[in-house]
Amino acid sequence: MFTVDWHDDADRKEETLAIIADLLGFSWTELAKELEFNEDEIQQVRAENPNSLQEQSHALLQRWVEREGKHATEDTLIKRLTKINRMDIVHLIEIQMHKSVQEQTSRTYAEIEKTLDHSEVDSEHT
Template sequence: SLFPFMLDPQDEAERKEQRLAIIADHLGFSWTELARELDFSEEKINLIRVENPNSLQDQSHALLKCWAEKEGPHAAEAGLIKTLTRINRMDIVHLIETKIIKSAQDDTSSHTYAEIERTIAGDHSEGGKTSHNESHC
C-alpha cells in the first residue's frame, strides 16, 4: 500500500474514496488524457462526455467511478498516481499526499466520496438534471 500507516480496512476504503474524489475534483481538462493513459477507448471517453454534459468535474468523477469498477475492489491507486505523474499532474499527487497525511492526523473531518458526490449532485438537482446514476462501465 502507498500509505502504510493506514491499517483499518474500513478507513482505507473511505480514504480511497476520498483520494478518488480529490483527483476528480482537480483533474479538469486532464481527465481525457488520464482516461487514455488508463486505456479507455475514445468511444468510452465520448460516452462519459455525453452522459455528463454539465461539468468537467462530473466527467472526472464518472471516469474514476468507471476505473474503480473496471479494476474491481482492489483497484490499485498506486498505478493511478503514477499515471497522474506521467501526465504532469504532480500537483494532484502532492495534494493527495498532504490531504491524506492530514486526514490521518485528524480523522474528525473525513468526507466520503459518497457524501461529496451527494453534495455535488445536490447542487444542480433543482435544474431538473437527473443525477448520473447509470454508468455503462
C-alpha cells in the same frame, strides 16, 4: 514506506477520488487514456455527463474503480497522474495518504497495547 490499503477505508478512497475529480479539469481525458480507456468510452463518459468536467472526471474514476476492482489503487493513480504531469494532484494525494497512515498507525499502536495487556493477563493465569 508503510501504506494503508484504501480498499479498507471507503471514506478515504472516496475523498481521494473527489480530490482528483475536483482538480483534473480538462486533463481527465489524458488520464482516461493513461488508464487505458478507449475513445468510445471517453465519448460515452462525456455524453452521460455533459454539464461539468468534474462530473466527467468523477464518472471516469468510478468506471475505473469498477473495472479494476481491487487493482484500482492510489499507487496506480499516482503513477498515471505523474505521467500526465499533474504533480499538483499527486502532491495532495500523498499528503492525504500520509495523514491517513498516521491515523492508521496510532490506531495500530492502541491495538498492540490491548493485545499486550491481554497476553500479560493470559500468562499470569497459566
